[in-house]
Amino acid sequence: MAIQRPWSVDRRTILQSGAAIAAAQFTSPYIIKARGETPIRIGLVDPLTGVYAAIAQSEVVGAKYALEQINNKGGVLGRPIELLIEDSANDVGTGVQKTRKLIERDQVSFIVGDVNSGIAIAMAQVTSEKKVLHIVSGGHTDPITGTGCSWNVFRICNSTTMDSAAIASTLIEKFGKKWYFLTPDYAYGHSVQAGFEKILKASGGSSSGSLVPLGTPDYSSYLIQAKAYNPQVLINVMGGGDQVASLKQFVQFGLDKQMAVGGALFELESIRSVPDNARIGWWTMEWWWDQPGVPHVTEFNAAMKKITGSSATARNWFGFASVQTLALIANQEKTLDAPKLAHALAGFKLPPEVALQPGAPEFRAGDHELMSTVFVGEAHPPQGDPDNMFTVRNPVPGEKAAGPVEATGCKIQWPA
Amino acid sequence: MTLLLLFNITNGLIVGAFYVLMALGLSLILNLSNVINFAHGGFLVIGGYIAYALTPYVGFWGALLLAPPLTAIIGLAVERVLIRPLYGRDPLYSLLLTFGLAFMIEDGTRFIFGPQGKPVAIPPFLAQPLSNDLFFITGYRLFMVAVVFIAVALLFILLRYSRLGVRIRAGTLDLETVAALGINVRMLRSLNFAVGIFLAGLSGVLAAGQLGLEPTMGTGLLMPSFIAIIVGGIGSLAGTLMGGLLIGVASGVTAVFFPAASEAVIYVLMAVILLTRPRGLFGEEGMMS
Numbered sequence: 211m212a213i214q215r216p217w218s219v220d221r222r223t224i225l226q227s228g229a230a231i232a233a234a235q236f237t238s239p240y241i242i243k244a245r246g247e248t249p250i251r252i253g254l255v256d257p258l259t260g261v262y263a264a265i266a267q268s269e270v271v272g273a274k275y276a277l278e279q280i281n282n283k284g285g286v287l288g289r290p291i292e293l294l295i296e297d298s299a300n301d302v303g304t305g306v307q308k309t310r311k312l313i314e315r316d317q318v319s320f321i322v323g324d325v326n327s328g329i330a331i332a333m334a335q336v337t338s339e340k341k342v343l344h345i346v347s348g349g350h351t352d353p354i355t356g357t358g359c360s361w362n363v364f365r366i367c368n369s370t371t372m373d374s375a376a377i378a379s380t381l382i383e384k385f386g387k388k389w390y391f392l393t394p395d396y397a398y399g400h401s402v403q404a405g406f407e408k409i410l411k412a413s414g415g416s417s418s419g420s421l422v423p424l425g426t427p428d429y430s431s432y433l434i435q436a437k438a439y440n441p442q443v444l445i446n447v448m449g450g451g452d453q454v455a456s457l458k459q460f461v462q463f464g465l466d467k468q469m470a471v472g473g474a475l476f477e478l479e480s481i482r483s484v485p486d487n488a489r490i491g492w493w494t495m496e497w498w499w500d501q502p503g504v505p506h507v508t509e510f511n512a513a514m515k516k517i518t519g520s521s522a523t524a525r526n527w528f529g530f531a532s533v534q535t536l537a538l539i540a541n542q543e544k545t546l547d548a549p550k551l552a553h554a555l556a557g558f559k560l561p562p563e564v565a566l567q568p569g570a571p572e573f574r575a576g577d578h579e580l581m582s583t584v585f586v587g588e589a590h591p592p593q594g595d596p597d598n599m600f601t602v603r604n605p606v607p608g609e610k611a612a613g614p615v616e617a618t619g620c621k622i623q624w625p626a
Numbered sequence: 627m628t629l630l631l632l633f634n635i636t637n638g639l640i641v642g643a644f645y646v647l648m649a650l651g652l653s654l655i656l657n658l659s660n661v662i663n664f665a666h667g668g669f670l671v672i673g674g675y676i677a678y679a680l681t682p683y684v685g686f687w688g689a690l691l692l693a694p695p696l697t698a699i700i701g702l703a704v705e706r707v708l709i710r711p712l713y714g715r716d717p718l719y720s721l722l723l724t725f726g727l728a729f730m731i732e733d734g735t736r737f738i739f740g741p742q743g744k745p746v747a748i749p750p751f752l753a754q755p756l757s758n759d760l761f762f763i764t765g766y767r768l769f770m771v772a773v774v775f776i777a778v779a780l781l782f783i784l785l786r787y788s789r790l791g792v793r794i795r796a797g798t799l800d801l802e803t804v805a806a807l808g809i810n811v812r813m814l815r816s817l818n819f820a821v822g823i824f825l826a827g828l829s830g831v832l833a834a835g836q837l838g839l840e841p842t843m844g845t846g847l848l849m850p851s852f853i854a855i856i857v858g859g860i861g862s863l864a865g866t867l868m869g870g871l872l873i874g875v876a877s878g879v880t881a882v883f884f885p886a887a888s889e890a891v892i893y894v895l896m897a898v899i900l901l902t903r904p905r906g907l908f909g910e911e912g913m914m915s
Contacts, residue, residue, distance in 0.1 A: 264741040420885035427846035430637050431881035454743050455837040462764050464755040483743030
């Protein structure tokens with residue numbers, strides 16, 4: 211008889227453990243339960259881990275708040291709604307797998323997500339194939355509502371063209387036409403840089419840049435390249451933790467005294483993560499918590515403050531607006547049929563309590579992009595309120611920033 | 627172009643010095659205990675967050691002194707409870723355990739401190755570049771290199787001249803004989819693990835000051851450190867030192883010509899070394915067999 215050692219683990223145990231871990235990938239996601247017996251399910255896929263975890267968590271907070279509001283008002287079609295939240299782990303394969311699982315196994319009626327543009331595009335292919343209404347809450351790359359647009363895909367956050375078009379002229383006028391790009395080497399980064407370059411070239415400017423792998427820990431070599439080019443503006447397109455690390459080094463190297471810095475986005479989550487001396491530059495905000503005179507913004511901000519302890523961010527609003535949009539359109543049309551809802555959403559205007567911004571932004575019928583206001587402004591250390599770290603200088607209407615539908619390359623093919 | 631190249635080589639040495647600090651801790655643990663510590667980046671994060679939590683009370687310098695030993699104490703507890711039972715087994719066991727532990731640490735810090743990064747301020751006099759031309763050599767980066775130099779020197783003195791160091795080196799070569807000579811191998815492994823984690827904690831405090839602090843920061847810094855060990859040669863601390871500097875320089879030089887490949891180049895370098903000299907630059911043959 212073989213002697214059993216106290217810590218021995220045989221091959222079978224390893225295989226069983228491996229199978230258990232693999233099976234765990236297909237178990238039920240975290241479900242936010244609501245009242246009622248036959249809830250309507252919304253699947254939310256976002257990178258809850260990885261470099262975009264902070265902004266993804268913000269979207270989840272906004273989505274949960276919307277869920278609570280909707281269920282308090284009677285739900286959708288008289289039924290409560292549930293939110294099934296999945297972590298895409300900032301990985302395209304995982305995002306696609308989780309989307310398929312939500313649709314095929316969990317039978318969700320709608321899909322929301324992802325923060326990562328590359329994942330959002332891949333998810334859109336799945337939702338199109340499965341004919342599920344899909345709201346891209348926070349993935350910005352142009353093709354989502356451009357060359358890769360689809361009848362079932364709508365987007366809350368801005369396209370990269372909208373963000374770059376809104377701020378490019380300000381950067382050119384204030385600082386000059388010689389730019390250096392620090393760009394993340396994936397769909398979003400390429401798309402933003404292309405948008406900026408198009409405008410810069412049209413105004414006779416010149417540029418160079420570095421494509422930087424996601425999650426790069428040190429930016430010094432890229433900043434040496436930038437300094438060698440001697441630009442007037444460093445366009446920092448990095449996001450999340452990457453943007454925080456690169457901006458910190460930019461300031462430590464004293465480059466803020468030699469060139470301006472700006473770009474498409476410097477989200478409130480990221481501004482909070484850098485020290486005061488790195489809270490600089492000209493950027494766009496896609497939503498801002500301090501909009502005096504705009505209805506319902508104060509209430510939403512207060513609600514988010516109660517939940518998170520901090521002011522509402524654009525990501526909170528993305529999650530909130532995504533879930534609210536789905537509930538509004540389903541209640542209006544009294545159906546869950548995706549093609550019918552998609553037809554109704556094309557041209558649908560968000561009511562003030564969901565829009566939370568000047569005017570009534572609509573999902574443009576030609577490309578399904580929400581014509582949301584782009585808030586161009588300047589980052590700075592806190593002034594009064596600890597989250598008052600951005601001053602809006604120029605709110606640009608969505609339609610103006612987006613340009614004509616024809617320029618997006620979107621040709622929507624509706625199902626027969 | 628020559629100046630740019632020189633700048634990037636110098637910068638690569640600075641970046642590489644940081645990888646050295648991480649890699650030496652990893653290497654110590656791997657050499658003596660055969661544990662491929664995937665949680666090393668996690669311990670770096672713990673070190674950074676401990677420093678962040680302590681800074682309001684003891685300032686940056688106090689946090690720099692206190693955070694690494696506190697991280698080492700946590701490392702000791704982890705070694706005692708989780709890692710020790712796996713000694714003597716296939717390294718795959720400890721690899722899987724530390725791989726899971728890395729996720730737990732990342733999620734744990736996210737749970738405690740939130741997913742949002744934390745701003746870590748450094749003393750203002752360190753936050754200035756040396757000059758307009760040598761802008762990439764800041765006071766803080768110089769300080770970081772000095773800390774790495776001192777830590778490496780102390781480690782080599784410890785290993786060379788102290789009884790503990792001699793035993794660690796002997797254990798790296800033949801642990802069974804060391805045990806047969808009556809040396810408490812369990813204690814030796816624990817202390818060695820603690821020294822390795824101390825270096826991870828120190829790396830965490832230094833990295834937080836330069837790059838900021840967030841739960842995922844260890845992931846991006848871990849792989850270059852592993853590659854430094856493989857390139858330098860498993861079993862050789864001098865090799866780890868050279869490996870760290872080499873990959874820093876390789877990455878910096880590549881950034882001049884093809885920035886997008888500056889991360890990939892270290893993997894290419896590793897592949898080339900493994901193909902031409904599988905033991906690494908300074909490694910001894912059969913160390914991992």
